[in-house]
Amino acid sequence: MGVTGSALLDVDRIRRDFPVLERRLGDDRPLVYLDNSATSLTPSPVVDAMATYYNEYNANVHRGLHQLSQEASIAYEDAHDAVAEFIGADGREEVIFTKNTTESLNLVAYSWGLEHLGPGDEVVITEMEHHAALVTWQQIARRTGATLRYIGLTDDGRLDMSSASERIGDDTAVVSAVHVSNTLGTVNPVDDLVDMAHEHDAIAVIDGAQAVPMRPVDVGSMDADFYAFSGHKMLGPTGIGVLYGKEELLQRLEPFLYGGSMIEKVTFDESRWNELPWKFEAGTPPIAEGIGLHRAVDYLESIGMDRIQRHEEALVSYALERFDALDDVEVYGPRDPATRGGLLAFNLETVHPHDLAQVMNDFAVAIRAGDHCTQPLHDRLDITASARASFYVYNQPSDIDVLIDGIDAARELFIA
């Protein structure tokens, strides 16, 4: 079938780095992990890098004169440099380590939003936002009296750019948009959205949780003001996320969390903030996780983000081809594999996605079922939930064949 061999990665080799893929589940079936949009698996080099920190130079950062602390500090700071280079930022000053995408977006909304928004201002987001952005801006708008406005969608699940031009105007203070939708898979034209925001003197905040793992991202050429993503979706550990911010904006921005490490000088009356990015990293940061994320970035770069993008596209086009042959399955989002990320949300006729996921589990296939933290989008699609398969560097066409077997089995159980 339509899998072009050359577009695919050397999956057999990559899989050797992921011991969890050796697991057999249920009645001795090999694990087929298709829940990568929720969290990716972690390769041994990442686990090893974190173990090395704990086994060899376990110490706090920034504050110790002893050797271990110096080693830990250098490794943790280097991780910022590596991430900066990976996403095209100007340097570590622009890379803040947080807990996850959600915290990164909250940091922007609280620090920038509470200070700059007020009645008469508009926050423009999209109908396909993840709750991480949608709920956050909803609350900040409520607290500041700003108005929340939504960019609508086309019938095939892309952003309606004429709606975007209508919504983004002189009252717009922030445009916050998801780069790759975690439900529709849509790759949004973020460069255009950033330009539209800037034409109206608004800032542009991009949720890159699904984009950074799957395709080359260059925040510099995109010109985004803030860009958020999570380590655990890009082969890194849980507990670490990134907020990229333009240096000049971060310089002027008030901190989100206060405490140790983020200060330069404290008296009983006042405090002066530390330099970037530490001003935004209060308290003991995710040290092992930062080191793990650094290793994950190296791992992704050794494969090459261009090649990962082509691999994702090849898997999605094979999946679309197989799904197209099933007339009782509805797939959401754009049809063109070149404009979508490596994930597919779908429904099998009236079968509830939870039932589908449970049957998949019998095939040792891990998929997600539910609303994927995009409830308003599901309302817009007029469904309560969907099933979602998402692919990554270790997935292969045969994983999609097993997925289709699972759908066939569910059909036999619940419909036939």
Added chain:
Amino acid sequence: MDLGSDIYRQQILDHYRNPRNHGSLEEPTFTHEGENTMCGDLIEMDVELDDDDVITSVAFRGDGCAISQASASMLTERLIGMSLEEVDALDRDDMIDMLGVEISPMRVKCAVLAEKVVQDGADIHRGKIDLDRTNLDDS
């Protein structure tokens, strides 16, 4: 087919595909509706009582996963002839016994939705509680 977990026993599938007492009653004594918002399971039940508050007929309609719909169908069969006190005494374990399969913690809400709907409906009918609709994700 040989599947690892047998949560979808023949009995459950049979009730899911051919629900018993499906539809609505002409003159229900009370009607009540409930949902699991997170899952999107929905059950609406009509109940008719005789003068002694014993259930004489039941009908339900709904939408959702096989567990929620099959357990509603099975429950309606058991409800006929029950007094409201007996309905009060139903609990989670009764529902799980009735289904006859292991229910993972994630799916317990699906299994007990119909039971909560009829119990809340009976309580509202007797003026014990004031509630618009049952929502298991609120509790």
